[in-house]
Amino acid sequence: MNPIFEEAADHVDNQVIREWKAQGKKVIGHTCSHVPEEIISAAGMMPYRLRGIESESTSIGDTYFGPFICSCPKAILQKAGEGAFNFLDGAVMVQSCDSMRRLDECWRAANDDYPGILPGFWHYLGVPHKAVDYSLKWFSEEIEMFKKHIEEHFNVTITEENLRKSITLYNETRDLLKELDEVRGMENTPVSGQEAMNIILAGTAMPKEVYNPLLREALDELKARPAHHGGKKRILLGGSVVDDQSLISVIEAEGAVVVADTVCFGSRSFEGMVPEDSPTMLTIAGRYLHHQFCPRMFGHYKDRMALIKQKMELAKVDGVILQNIRFCDLHGSENGLFEAELESMGVPAIRLEREYGAMADEGRLRMRIGAFLESIPERRTEKPAA
Amino acid sequence: MRKEYTEYPFDWALHSLFSNAAKAINGTPKEYDRIMSRIGDMKDLADFVFGHGDPGALFMKGFSQYTEAITTAHAKGRKLAFTTFCQSPAIFWAMDIVPIVLEPMTVLGNLVRKGGTAEFMDFCVEAGFTETSCSSQRGALGAYLKGLAEKPDFVAIDTGGICDTNANSFTFAASYLDIPFYQINYPPTLTDQRAADYHRADYRNFIKFLEEQTGNKLDEDKLRAVMQEIEVQDDLICEIQELQRLRPNPVPVIFNLFIYALRFTMAGMEPCTTMLRACLEAAKKNAAKGVSGLSSQDEKTRALFVYIDHYATNIPLWTFMDEMGIAHLGCILTKYYQDKVFYSNGDGYHLDTADLDSMIDTLAEQNSRLPMVKQIRGPYDAPDMWLEEAMYLKDSMNADFAVYSGTPGCRNTWGMLKLLAKKLEDAGLPTLVINADAFDERVESWEATRHRFEEFLELRRLI
Numbered sequence: 001m002n003p004i005f006e007e008a009a010d011h012v013d014n015q016v017i018r019e020w021k022a023q024g025k026k027v028i029g030h031t032c033s034h035v036p037e038e039i040i041s042a043a044g045m046m047p048y049r050l051r052g053i054e055s056e057s058t059s060i061g062d063t064y065f066g067p068f069i070c071s072c073p074k075a076i077l078q079k080a081g082e083g084a085f086n087f088l089d090g091a092v093m094v095q096s097c098d099s100m101r102r103l104d105e106c107w108r109a110a111n112d113d114y115p116g117i118l119p120g121f122w123h124y125l126g127v128p129h130k131a132v133d134y135s136l137k138w139f140s141e142e143i144e145m146f147k148k149h150i151e152e153h154f155n156v157t158i159t160e161e162n163l164r165k166s167i168t169l170y171n172e173t174r175d176l177l178k179e180l181d182e183v184r185g186m187e188n189t190p191v192s193g194q195e196a197m198n199i200i201l202a203g204t205a206m207p208k209e210v211y212n213p214l215l216r217e218a219l220d221e222l223k224a225r226p227a228h229h230g231g232k233k234r235i236l237l238g239g240s241v242v243d244d245q246s247l248i249s250v251i252e253a254e255g256a257v258v259v260a261d262t263v264c265f266g267s268r269s270f271e272g273m274v275p276e277d278s279p280t281m282l283t284i285a286g287r288y289l290h291h292q293f294c295p296r297m298f299g300h301y302k303d304r305m306a307l308i309k310q311k312m313e314l315a316k317v318d319g320v321i322l323q324n325i326r327f328c329d330l331h332g333s334e335n336g337l338f339e340a341e342l343e344s345m346g347v348p349a350i351r352l353e354r355e356y357g358a359m360a361d362e363g364r365l366r367m368r369i370g371a372f373l374e375s376i377p378e379r380r381t382e383k384p385a386a
Numbered sequence: 387m388r389k390e391y392t393e394y395p396f397d398w399a400l401h402s403l404f405s406n407a408a409k410a411i412n413g414t415p416k417e418y419d420r421i422m423s424r425i426g427d428m429k430d431l432a433d434f435v436f437g438h439g440d441p442g443a444l445f446m447k448g449f450s451q452y453t454e455a456i457t458t459a460h461a462k463g464r465k466l467a468f469t470t471f472c473q474s475p476a477i478f479w480a481m482d483i484v485p486i487v488l489e490p491m492t493v494l495g496n497l498v499r500k501g502g503t504a505e506f507m508d509f510c511v512e513a514g515f516t517e518t519s520c521s522s523q524r525g526a527l528g529a530y531l532k533g534l535a536e537k538p539d540f541v542a543i544d545t546g547g548i549c550d551t552n553a554n555s556f557t558f559a560a561s562y563l564d565i566p567f568y569q570i571n572y573p574p575t576l577t578d579q580r581a582a583d584y585h586r587a588d589y590r591n592f593i594k595f596l597e598e599q600t601g602n603k604l605d606e607d608k609l610r611a612v613m614q615e616i617e618v619q620d621d622l623i624c625e626i627q628e629l630q631r632l633r634p635n636p637v638p639v640i641f642n643l644f645i646y647a648l649r650f651t652m653a654g655m656e657p658c659t660t661m662l663r664a665c666l667e668a669a670k671k672n673a674a675k676g677v678s679g680l681s682s683q684d685e686k687t688r689a690l691f692v693y694i695d696h697y698a699t700n701i702p703l704w705t706f707m708d709e710m711g712i713a714h715l716g717c718i719l720t721k722y723y724q725d726k727v728f729y730s731n732g733d734g735y736h737l738d739t740a741d742l743d744s745m746i747d748t749l750a751e752q753n754s755r756l757p758m759v760k761q762i763r764g765p766y767d768a769p770d771m772w773l774e775e776a777m778y779l780k781d782s783m784n785a786d787f788a789v790y791s792g793t794p795g796c797r798n799t800w801g802m803l804k805l806l807a808k809k810l811e812d813a814g815l816p817t818l819v820i821n822a823d824a825f826d827e828r829v830e831s832w833e834a835t836r837h838r839f840e841e842f843l844e845l846r847r848l849i
Contacts, residue, residue, distance in 0.1 A: 066800030098550040102801025129546040129571045134587035298569045301561040329519045333558045336514020
């Protein structure tokens with residue numbers, strides 16, 4: 001497997017970004033899967049999904065955020081304060097959830113104490129919490145304003161042709177990632193959950209024109225690989241943000257394999273396509289707003305449960321691990337409903353609450369996960385590959 | 387859950403307490419004492435509330451009527467809607483729907499029940515809800531999830547885009563109870579035309595939802611009657627708030643609670659108007675005499691609460707403030723942004739009852755400016771938002787210090803509170819951040835909170 005996947009998954013910065021920047025090209029960071037990256041890409045820039053990985057503390061994050069806040073935006077602010085995102089030319093803030101939306105103010109305030117950490121281009125994108133005609137209209141106008149802001153700030157023109165190309169490029173990425181999903185959901189899957197997650201995460205930290213060929217190569221390599229994860233408990237990982245491989249590595253170290261997921265950054269991020277014929281801001285808005293797999297889109301529990309069931313069936317899972325970062329009430333509460341419903345269907349499920357990042361609570365999680373895996377009835381254990 | 391918590395329905399028990407307390411004040415002292423001996427957990431509260439004369443008696447009576455409406459709704463063929471404090475209940479009353487406003491129900495439970503609503507909060511966690519969620523909903527919600535109250539027929543809230551933990555509580559409830567759900571969703575801006583168009587479209591959709599749930603069309607005359615009552619209530623509130631600016635502030639501390647508690651539950655209904663009228667009369671009398679509304683009539687310092695109050699059993703926050711000589715200048719929960727109120731700065735709402743369209747449009751406008759919906763929908767330092775309001779009120783109300791009281795479940799304010807507090811301090815306003823849970827004394831006892839409050843007052847030489 002190309003080592004760039006692991007590098008990009010494990011580090012804030014990577015070789016592809018460095019080469020991109022060396023060519024004088026721009027990078028725009030953002031915080032949410034509801035940001036239409038196609039617009040950034042059509043401007044010839046690289047969209048970059050912000051993560052707080054590699055944080056060793058949240059001392060800077062804690063200075064601005066209050067104590068009862070998810071450690072994910074705190075860790076992002078930590079990295080920003082340390083200058084790790086100084087390669088960014090711009091950033092887009094979104095009211096994804098209440099913790100993440102306040103990264104806007106906290107990052108701006110931190111810039112007073114750590115001058116130079118705020119990218120020159122700063123944009124607040126208002127993403128509605130429902131998908132109906134007037135919210136689609138609102139969001140399409142937001143995207144239009146976002147486009148204009150980029151054009152004015154960077155003195156570029158986002159042509160219709162470039163936008164169409166960008167949409168095609170992104171749809172291709174989604175198709176390829178779905179293929180990856182199919183491969184990892186195969187009987188005796190040839191790919192570990194950890195490896196699959198690295199491949200997916202790498203796509204958030206490099207331009208799609210570089211990523212897609214690498215992804216195709218990786219898929220060819222995986223398909224040619226002998227199956228080697230037979231006999232393990234097959235797990236679906238659900239819940240809030242998982243943007244590094246540490247949690248999956250703990251699950252897999254306990255003798256399971258993660259064959260499917262519905263996590264933010266994971267499989268749910270590539271559900272749904274933008275129509276390629278005559279793209280408009282409204283059609284782009286449609287794809288992103290109808291993307292209701294995050295509980296921020298209130299009132300769609302049944303749709304999200306349906307997605308879990310669909311993925312469970314495709315990947316023939318033995319159990320479901322539902323996790324959330326502490327203080328993420330949106331995922332945490334919905335996980336409570338999922339757990340009850342899954343258990344009532346006879347599907348072993350567990351809820352885990354954890355801190356974001358460097359697995360400070362690894363020992364506790366390892367013990368709970370190990371016990372959960374042990375408790376899964378041997379009802380669908382695969383035969384090892386020949 | 388302990389057996390005693392499950393012996394009586396939560397809503398019925400509240401109604402029983404408030405209706406008995408409301409009747410007690412009309413009796414002889416002996417009868418009063420006798421009734422209070424039977425509802426001992428709320429005696430201190432009743433003594434303090436009734437100590438404020440007519441406004442107190444009308445507050446008790448108002449809640450007696452409100453809880454009666456909840457407990458008898460189904461028997462009378464009316465629908466029950468789960469909703470939230472920052473949504474105007476007027477539209478529900480106009481459509482003959484009884485709103486169960488969860489947060490005031492939690493507050494009432496906390497004020498009058500020994501141990502507050504802690505066991506109900508814990509039941510929410512048992513049902514799958516996160517323990518870190520906002521306790522303002524969890525308190526009453528637990529009783530409903532446990533089946534210890536009249537089951538609501540649907541959920542209709544307006545906190546999408548405003549407060550995740552609030553909206554999440556209700557969406558959880560809708561899924562758990564398997565009842566229909568509607569969320570009014572707000573964009574991050576308030577006064578631009580796009581936001582106004584969004585508010586109106588969403589409010590119309592919301593009414594369509596209510597019509598589907600009830601099977602009845604919105605009646606123009608009923609709506610007009612409710613809105614005209616709101617206009618009267620608005621005038622009374624504006625006048626009371628104008629009086630609060632005086633030094634000394636002639637408005638008794640507890641009136642703050644009276645105003646929002648009935649406004650959140652019975653806006654547009656006569657009991658709320660009657661109580662507000664009594665509050666204004668009492669405050670005017672104090673103003674005419676040039677005295678403070680505090681029991682001692684001696685105002686030592688003036689507190690602006692930038693978020694909510696503190697709701698431990700027996701209303702200790704208000705008795706503490708009254709004892710200490712601290713005038714209450716209101717909190718976010720008393721800010722409604724009528725066009726005629728002094729802090730609206732031209733961005734307030736104006737109710738237009740000319741025809742059905744204008745009524746719906748202006749109700750949407752009103753709803754978009756209700757507490758929390760207005761202040762914390764966008765970045766805290768954006769126009770019309772939290773910082774701007776706090777700074778304006780600091781000067782216009784002659785505040786000596788600011789207090790943040792909230793809940794650990796409030797992701798939204800805790801995400802920007804440190805920044806707000808710093809700005810207020812930089813502007814010369816000492817700011818106390820209370821780390822307790824306004825609805826759950828198990829997080830920090832009132833005694834500990836009081837100690838910190840006193841320490842703050844002393845250290846900052848405010849008293």
